[in-house]
Structure formats: C-alpha cells, structure tokens
Amino acid sequence: MLTRRNLFKLGAVSGVTLLAIETFHASPEIPPAPDGLGHSFEILTPEDRGVLSKLTPVILAEALPESTEDRELAVKEVIVGWDIAVSGLPPLTQHEIRKLFSVLDSNFMLSLTPRLLTGVPGAWDDPSEIEFFLNTWRLSDPESLLTGNELRVGYMGMVEITMASWYANKRSWDFCGYAGPPVLY
Amino acid sequence: MSDKQNTIRDFIAEGFQQGWKHLDASRLTSDQTLEADVVIIGSGAGGGSSAEILAQSGLNVIIVEEGPLQTSRDFHMKEDEAYANLYQESAGRQTKDRGIKIFQGRMVGGGTGISWTTCFRTPSTTLKFWADEMGVKGFSENEMRPWFEWAEKRYNIQQWKVPPNANNSTLEIGCEKLGVSWGKISRNVTGCINLGYCGTGCPVNAKQSTLVTTIPGALEEGATLISKARAEKFEINNGKITELKCRAMTPRGNAPAVQTIKIKARHYVLAAGSIGSPAILLRSENKILNPNGLVGTRTFLHPVNISGAIMPFLVKGEYGAPQTSYSDHFIETRLDNQKPGFILECPPLQPMLMATALDGHGKFHAEIMRQRPFLQVLIALQRDGFHQESVGGNVYLKSDGTPGLDYPVSKYVWEGIRDAFIAMSEIQFAAGAKTVAPVHRDAGLYHNIKEVKKAIAVLPMETLKARLFSAHVMGGCPMGEDSAKSVVNSKGHHHEVENLSVFDGSVFPTSIAANPMESIFAATAKFATELAKNMVN
Incomplete structure (x- = not known):
C-alpha cells in the first residue's frame, strides 16, 4: 500500500537511482566538529557535531553570549549537552535521532533526495540558508503527502534539545533573568 | 559532604x-x-x-x-x-503523532x-x-x-494559606475582574518552605x-x-x-x-x-x-494548551509554590457537554521547561526568553471522556515492546482548546498583560484582547500546530x-x-x-x- 510513509521511503530509495546525477551535484561540505571540551561523545558523530555547530547559533540567536569567544564556548557546551541528553533517552528514541542526523549529515548518496524533499541546506556556512531551512521544517505541513509529519517533528526535536541544553546551562541564566535554584542553607 | x-x-x-x-x-x-x-x-x-x-x-x-x-x-x-x-x-514522552508531550x-x-x-x-x-x-x-x-x-x-492534604506567587495571583486577579469564579488549591505538603521546585523532586522532604x-x-x-x-x-x-x-x-x-x-x-x-x-x-x-x-482504550490526558503573557511587573514564576490558584468556571458552566469544559491553572516557570514549551526559535524565541521574569503563564486542562466525540486514546506496543499512546485529538476537543486560548488571554489582559502569546506554531504576540481574539478565531486547531501537553494520564x-x-x-x-x-x-x-x-x-x-x-x- 502506498502510504505517506512508504512514499517518503520510496523517495529515499530513488535517491540511489539518482546517484549518477548526484556525482555532478556539489555535496554540501559538512563543517568540522568543534572540540568536545574533554567530553567523550557517546551518540553524536563528528558530522553531527559539525552540523550542530552551525544550527545552534541560528536556533539560539541573541540568547547566546555576544563575544565571539564566549559564543563559541557556549555552542560547544550546547553540543555536549545534546550528547548527554540523547544518551539518556530510550533506545528507540535514540534511533529516531540517528535518522534525523542521517538526513542532516548527508553529504553523499542521500544528499540530493533529502535536499529536494526537505530543503536541508546546500551550504552550512550561510546562516540565512540555515534560517530558511529551519523555517521550512517549522512550517511544513504535518499532514504532508510526501513526508508525513517528519519535518515538523524533526524541527521540534532539534529545537527542543538545543533549547533544553542551553537553558539548563548556567551561562544562559543571566540572559533569561534566572537567579538559579534557591540556596537552601 | x-x-x-x-x-x-x-x-x-x-x-x-x-x-x-x-x-x-x-x-x-x-x-x-x-x-x-x-x-x-x-x-x-x-x-x-x-x-x-x-x-x-x-x-x-x-x-x-x-x-x-x-x-x-x-x-x-x-x-x-x-x-x-x-x-x-x-520528560520527552509523546503521543504517537507527536502532538502531545506527556510528563x-x-x-x-x-x-x-x-x-x-x-x-x-x-x-x-x-x-x-x-x-x-x-x-x-x-x-x-x-x-x-x-x-x-x-x-x-x-x-497531609490541606488548603495552602501562604500568599500565592505573582504567576498564580495574576490568575486570581484576572478572574476576579471578569467575574470568573476561582479558588485556592489544597496541597499535600508538611513544612513546605515555598521553593517552587516540586517538579524536580522536593529537596526538603516537604512534599x-x-x-x-x-x-x-x-x-x-x-x-x-x-x-x-x-x-x-x-x-x-x-x-x-x-x-x-x-x-x-x-x-x-x-x-x-x-x-x-x-x-x-x-x-x-x-x-x-x-x-x-x-x-x-x-x-x-x-x-x-x-x-x-x-485494555489500553479510553486513555485520557486532560490535554493542555498554554497562553503566555508579558506583564508590566516582575512575575518570577520559578519561585514559590507552583500551583496555588485555579478556576473551574469553564467546567462548571459547561457540564451540559455542548462544548468541552476545561480547568485553568498555572505551571512553574523554570527556564528549561519554559524554553522547550514555546514554539519557534531564533529572535522570536530569544525575545520571549529575555523577558522571562515578566512572563505569566496559564494552562488549560481539557475535561476529556465525557462525550461520544471524546473517547481518549489507545495504548499500543512499539517494536521493542515499550508502550506508546495513540491519542488523536477530536474536533470536539479542539474547539475546547480554542475556547481555552480565548479564556486564558482574556484573564491575562484583564490582569494587566502588555502582550499575550498563545503557544501555537502560527501565533505571534498580541497587544489587546480584540487583536488576540481575532487571531485565535482563525488559528488552525490541528495537531503539531497548537502545542499540547499532559501531566495527567488516566484510564486505559x-x-x-x-x-x-x-x-x-x-x-x-x-x-x-x-x-x-x-x-x-x-x-x-x-x-x-x-x-x-x-x-x-x-x-x-x-x-x-x-x-x-x-x-x-
């Protein structure tokens, strides 16, 4: 039966047949992974971390510190927070997050199809393209014939874990006027 | 030590x-x-x-x-x-279509x-x-x-006599101004020191x-x-x-x-x-x-939608007992089930919970977070299960045997959610809100009751657009x-x-x-x- 979900899978499979075209298509360069501040990553690959290093500043925008140095440190900490959060999720949810990154990280076989279907940026170095991509996913139709609710759900997952990671971090608390937990004694 | x-x-x-x-x-x-x-x-x-x-x-x-x-x-x-x-x-459990987040x-x-x-x-x-x-x-x-x-x-469930935090008092004031009935909540605490962190485990064994x-x-x-x-x-x-x-x-x-x-x-x-x-x-x-x-049928959630308001005074809803005031006006006036009833309450406002409940990212999200200490938040809990078009959800097993919940929100319940957005914004503006933001993918910030009502009237009441939550799983x-x-x-x-x-x-x-x-x-x-x-x- 040709359900929405199957159609999406079909789309991904037809990516293989498009491989010939793909070789002529410039693949988006996956940004290098920022250093992990001594954290040993359990879930996130260097590719995932490279992508997150570009997504995070667009998702958090003004909520990140102003100075370049503080900002870069904050992004690294957000990525470490991502890894810690995802490593505590149930195995099935971890699997879904892996699928999300496989679309985001794709710089080879799958890149053309997801980009055509999903608008994953062709270049990770252009914040305006990332903003466009995020909004495409944010506003995507949860009942889409081609992708079901996957883009909207993917957007919500990405943004939620990024927000959670940053606003759990003390460095964000000045920005949002939070004095932290009360000191008991 | x-x-x-x-x-x-x-x-x-x-x-x-x-x-x-x-x-x-x-x-x-x-x-x-x-x-x-x-x-x-x-x-x-x-x-x-x-x-x-x-x-x-x-x-x-x-x-x-x-x-x-x-x-x-x-x-x-x-x-x-x-x-x-x-x-x-x-805290990331969700219904099958990801439309409702379950705590x-x-x-x-x-x-x-x-x-x-x-x-x-x-x-x-x-x-x-x-x-x-x-x-x-x-x-x-x-x-x-x-x-x-x-x-x-x-x-040790007793009426809570300590004055409410500003998040809860705003609910009281707004209801009072509108002639909407409200009440004080009873709490199961002994020697509570009014921290506001019930949701992260009570550190003083008061709860x-x-x-x-x-x-x-x-x-x-x-x-x-x-x-x-x-x-x-x-x-x-x-x-x-x-x-x-x-x-x-x-x-x-x-x-x-x-x-x-x-x-x-x-x-x-x-x-x-x-x-x-x-x-x-x-x-x-x-x-x-x-x-x-x-087994697993008629599982209910009290689906919750959220309305945020920027107040002209500091709210700091992260501190103080999180829920002390409520209104069941919209339950009591809707017992005929022509439209679904809902109860109004307040949530605690620690930053991580807040940041992840809002829709959107970038400038819009950051601006609300910057004003967080002034943010007042109301939640509406739908009374599900009392009407033939409100039959709840079904528990099912995922591929690894862990459970999921399939809970499609019916048209009937969505209308209750729309009414709740309106009721919450009316209370917030009556209590002096400068702007109100219904938590919905397609909503913005609105400056008066006329503007917000006009917007809510046309917001699509659909899954993954209105952000829904639940902290009460019942039935099954x-x-x-x-x-x-x-x-x-x-x-x-x-x-x-x-x-x-x-x-x-x-x-x-x-x-x-x-x-x-x-x-x-x-x-x-x-x-x-x-x-x-x-x-x-």
Missing part, C-alpha cells in the same frame, strides 16, 4: 541504612526468583497507598519500580538532572515524586457520570468521602509523596522494594497468573539489561500508571487478560460492572483473572476533570483495604 547533607535530614536514606529492604536491580549479576503474598507493580499514588495498606495487614509485599530510588539529598533543583532521572523518557514520573514515588502537589477530591459531577453512564458502583460522593478523608490525613509516606510505611512493615526493574509480563496457567517476569534496567535506567527477576505471588497488583499498566497486560499476550480488546483499564464494557470491576479486580487487580489511575473510566492524584490515593486505598481483608481471611 555538602552543607545540604549536614543540615537537611534525609530520613528515607537513613531508613535504608537501617535495614529497609531494597534491591537495585541494575546491580544484579544473576537472575533471581522471589516470592511474596502480593507483588505491586509501581510505587506512585496507587502503588504506594496499596503497598502500605497491604503490608500493614500482615501480608508479605514486594514493590517493583522501573525508576530509580533517589531521596531528598539527590534532588538539587536542577532541571536537566531531574527530567533525565525522574521522568518517563527524560510522567518514573522514580520510587512515581508521579507523586515530581507532582506539583495539587490535590482535589474527585468532582461529584465526575463520580455521578461514572455511576450513571459507566456502570461503576460504590463511587458515590458519600461512599468516597471516608477515602478522601483517609487520603487527606495520610498525605508528601509516596516516597516519604506510604512506601516507607510499607518498608517499615517488612515490604521489599525493587528499583530499576521493568515488569515485562505475566505468565498465566489455568486462568490464573503464576508469575511476573521482570527485567533489570541498566544503571543509567534508559534501557533493559539482561538479568531477569521472576516473582511468584498469591496476588498481583498493577499500579504502573495509565500507560504502564495496560502495556504489561498487552505484552502478556493472553486473551484472558484482554478478552474484549478494551476502565472499571465498571459490565464485563463487556470494562477491564476491571468497581473494586479494581480483573473481570476474568481472579488473582489480578489494577490499583491506579488507569481504572478511571473518564478523566477526573481535576488534578487526579487525590482521586488515585482515595480509590486505591478503598480497593486495597478490601483486598487486604479478603486475603487475610
């Missing part, structure tokens, strides 16, 4: 040091077989109350809990730590450990509906009164969760607590349960380990909550447990006297399997239409008292 450990007495940790029986299953190195009179699956509102009552009657009780044993010294009021350790799926406790203490301490007796209109429409016996207001009184005494009351009460009588063990399924022979199969969880607790624990008992009590209890019955794959396919093993229409009878006993009972919120045949914790305390105390009497004789 930190100062905190020196100054706050952690009498639960002390109890374990002095010999209460506890097995952390994640530390097992071999399979185990245990025996008891009664095994109780779950340690929350239902499991805790049942455990103490059964143990005090002299029965040998084992309590199985999937979550960790943590006590006040482990509760640091840190959101990331608490959501990861004390909630189902790191459920998973710890020794269950939902009572992370509850915001709001207590209501089951509304008399709900009890009457169960008797008139759902075939429930013995749940009239008069018959339940002694059990509410039991719960109020055992869990009277089952973790500090009835679970210790049962342990004091010789009960055994097993933590970090997932009850997988029942073995059935000749129409009776012969064994419960459990699996240890890994030390982190997010995945099953290899060691198993088999428990043989005279009687089995399911108290794993409205997703967990049906899941165990479904995993057992035995027709006798689910003869009419009703509905009770009633007609075995063709219910899973258990009005005493919580399974219709077909004589040594099985369900003593938790999954027996409710509708939502409660108020925060359900006290309803679970009272109903399960009633059930367990009768079971104890029967088992001892």
Whole structure:
C-alpha cells in the first residue's frame, strides 16, 4: 500500500537511482566538529557535531553570549549537552535521532533526495540558508503527502534539545533573568 | 559532604541504612526468583497507598519500580538532572503523532515524586457520570468521602494559606475582574518552605509523596522494594497468573539489561500508571487478560494548551509554590457537554521547561526568553471522556515492546482548546498583560484582547500546530460492572483473572476533570483495604 510513509521511503530509495546525477551535484561540505571540551561523545558523530555547530547559533540567536569567544564556548557546551541528553533517552528514541542526523549529515548518496524533499541546506556556512531551512521544517505541513509529519517533528526535536541544553546551562541564566535554584542553607 | 547533607535530614536514606529492604536491580549479576503474598507493580499514588495498606495487614509485599530510588539529598533543583532521572523518557514522552508531550514520573514515588502537589477530591459531577453512564458502583460522593478523608490525613492534604506567587495571583486577579469564579488549591505538603521546585523532586522532604509516606510505611512493615526493574509480563496457567517476569534496567535506567527477576505471588497488583499498566497486560499476550480488546482504550490526558503573557511587573514564576490558584468556571458552566469544559491553572516557570514549551526559535524565541521574569503563564486542562466525540486514546506496543499512546485529538476537543486560548488571554489582559502569546506554531504576540481574539478565531486547531501537553494520564483499564464494557470491576479486580487487580489511575473510566492524584490515593486505598481483608481471611 502506498502510504505517506512508504512514499517518503520510496523517495529515499530513488535517491540511489539518482546517484549518477548526484556525482555532478556539489555535496554540501559538512563543517568540522568543534572540540568536545574533554567530553567523550557517546551518540553524536563528528558530522553531527559539525552540523550542530552551525544550527545552534541560528536556533539560539541573541540568547547566546555576544563575544565571539564566549559564543563559541557556549555552542560547544550546547553540543555536549545534546550528547548527554540523547544518551539518556530510550533506545528507540535514540534511533529516531540517528535518522534525523542521517538526513542532516548527508553529504553523499542521500544528499540530493533529502535536499529536494526537505530543503536541508546546500551550504552550512550561510546562516540565512540555515534560517530558511529551519523555517521550512517549522512550517511544513504535518499532514504532508510526501513526508508525513517528519519535518515538523524533526524541527521540534532539534529545537527542543538545543533549547533544553542551553537553558539548563548556567551561562544562559543571566540572559533569561534566572537567579538559579534557591540556596537552601 | 555538602552543607545540604549536614543540615537537611534525609530520613528515607537513613531508613535504608537501617535495614529497609531494597534491591537495585541494575546491580544484579544473576537472575533471581522471589516470592511474596502480593507483588505491586509501581510505587506512585496507587502503588504506594496499596503497598502500605497491604503490608500493614500482615501480608508479605514486594514493590517493583522501573525508576530509580533517589531521596531528598539527590534532588538539587536542577532541571536537566531531574527530567533525565525522574521522568518517563527524560520528560520527552509523546503521543504517537507527536502532538502531545506527556510528563510522567518514573522514580520510587512515581508521579507523586515530581507532582506539583495539587490535590482535589474527585468532582461529584465526575463520580455521578461514572455511576450513571459507566456502570461503576460504590463511587458515590458519600461512599468516597471516608477515602478522601483517609487520603487527606495520610498525605497531609490541606488548603495552602501562604500568599500565592505573582504567576498564580495574576490568575486570581484576572478572574476576579471578569467575574470568573476561582479558588485556592489544597496541597499535600508538611513544612513546605515555598521553593517552587516540586517538579524536580522536593529537596526538603516537604512534599508528601509516596516516597516519604506510604512506601516507607510499607518498608517499615517488612515490604521489599525493587528499583530499576521493568515488569515485562505475566505468565498465566489455568486462568490464573503464576508469575511476573521482570527485567533489570541498566544503571543509567534508559534501557533493559539482561538479568531477569521472576516473582511468584498469591496476588498481583498493577499500579504502573495509565500507560504502564495496560502495556504489561498487552505484552502478556493472553486473551484472558484482554478478552474484549478494551485494555489500553479510553486513555485520557486532560490535554493542555498554554497562553503566555508579558506583564508590566516582575512575575518570577520559578519561585514559590507552583500551583496555588485555579478556576473551574469553564467546567462548571459547561457540564451540559455542548462544548468541552476545561480547568485553568498555572505551571512553574523554570527556564528549561519554559524554553522547550514555546514554539519557534531564533529572535522570536530569544525575545520571549529575555523577558522571562515578566512572563505569566496559564494552562488549560481539557475535561476529556465525557462525550461520544471524546473517547481518549489507545495504548499500543512499539517494536521493542515499550508502550506508546495513540491519542488523536477530536474536533470536539479542539474547539475546547480554542475556547481555552480565548479564556486564558482574556484573564491575562484583564490582569494587566502588555502582550499575550498563545503557544501555537502560527501565533505571534498580541497587544489587546480584540487583536488576540481575532487571531485565535482563525488559528488552525490541528495537531503539531497548537502545542499540547499532559501531566495527567488516566484510564486505559476502565472499571465498571459490565464485563463487556470494562477491564476491571468497581473494586479494581480483573473481570476474568481472579488473582489480578489494577490499583491506579488507569481504572478511571473518564478523566477526573481535576488534578487526579487525590482521586488515585482515595480509590486505591478503598480497593486495597478490601483486598487486604479478603486475603487475610
């Protein structure tokens, strides 16, 4: 039966047949992974971390510190927070997050199809393209014939874990006027 | 040793040091077989109350809990730590279509450990509906009164007399200005110092969760607590349960380990909550447990939508008892069910919870977070289950056997959600809000009531557009006297399997239409008292 979900899978499979075209298509360069501040990553690959290093500043925008140095440190900490959060999720949810990154990280076989279907940026170095991509996913139709609710759900997952990671971090608390937990004694 | 450990007495940790029986299953190195009179699956509102009552009657009780044993010294009021350790799926549990995010406790203490301490007796209109429409016996207001009184005494439920924080007082002021009725909430606390961090585990043992009351009460009588063990399924022979199969969880607790624990008992009590209890019955794959396919059906959520408002004064809703004021005006005025009713309350406003509840990113999101100390937030809980177009959701098993909940929101309920957006914004503007933001993908910030009402009228009420939440999972093993229409009878006993009972919120045949914790305390105390009497004789 040709359900929405199957159609999406079909789309991904037809990516293989498009491989010939793909070789002529410039693949988006996956940004290098920022250093992990001594954290040993359990879930996130260097590719995932490279992508997150570009997504995070667009998702958090003004909520990140102003100075370049503080900002870069904050992004690294957000990525470490991502890894810690995802490593505590149930195995099935971890699997879904892996699928999300496989679309985001794709710089080879799958890149053309997801980009055509999903608008994953062709270049990770252009914040305006990332903003466009995020909004495409944010506003995507949860009942889409081609992708079901996957883009909207993917957007919500990405943004939620990024927000959670940053606003759990003390460095964000000045920005949002939070004095932290009360000191008991 | 930190100062905190020196100054706050952690009498639960002390109890374990002095010999209460506890097995952390994640530390097992071999399979185990245990025996008891009664095994109780779950340690929350239902499991805790049942455990103490059964143990005090002299029965040998084992309590199985999937979550960790943590006590006040482990509760640091840190959101990331608490959501990861004390909630189902790191507080990321969602319905099948991802439309509703579900907050459920998973710890020794269950939902009572992370509850915001709001207590209501089951509304008399709900009890009457169960008797008139759902075939429930013995749940009239008069018959339940002694059990509410039991719960109020055992869990120290009292009206909260401390002045509300500004988040809650805004609800009061807005209602007052509009002539909308409102009231003060009763809370299950003793010596509460008004911190506001109920949702991350009470660090001062003020909250009277089952973790500090009835679970210790049962342990004091010789009960055994097993933590970090997932009850997988029942073995059935000749129409009776012969064994419960459990699996240890890994030390982190997010995945099953290899060691198993088999428990043989005279009687089995399911108290794993409205997703967990049906899941165990479904995993057992035995027709006798689910003869009419009703297990997991009629699961209710009180679906919640949210309205944020920027006030001209500091709110700082992260501090102070999180819920102290409410309005059931829109329940009381809608009992004819022409449109769904809803209750209005406030949530705590710690930054991580807030940041993840808003829709959007970038400048829009950052700007709201910058103004967070001025943010006032109302939530509306829909009264689901009282209309033929409000039948709740279905619990199902995912590919790895863990449970999910398929809860499509009906058109009827969506209209209640739209009305709730309007009601909340009216209260917020009446209380002086500068701007109001309905939490919806397509909504912005609105400056007056006319503007916001115009916007809400055309916002699509659709899944994944309006952001929905739930902290109350109810139903899934509905009770009633007609075995063709219910899973258990009005005493919580399974219709077909004589040594099985369900003593938790999954027996409710509708939502409660108020925060359900006290309803679970009272109903399960009633059930367990009768079971104890029967088992001892």
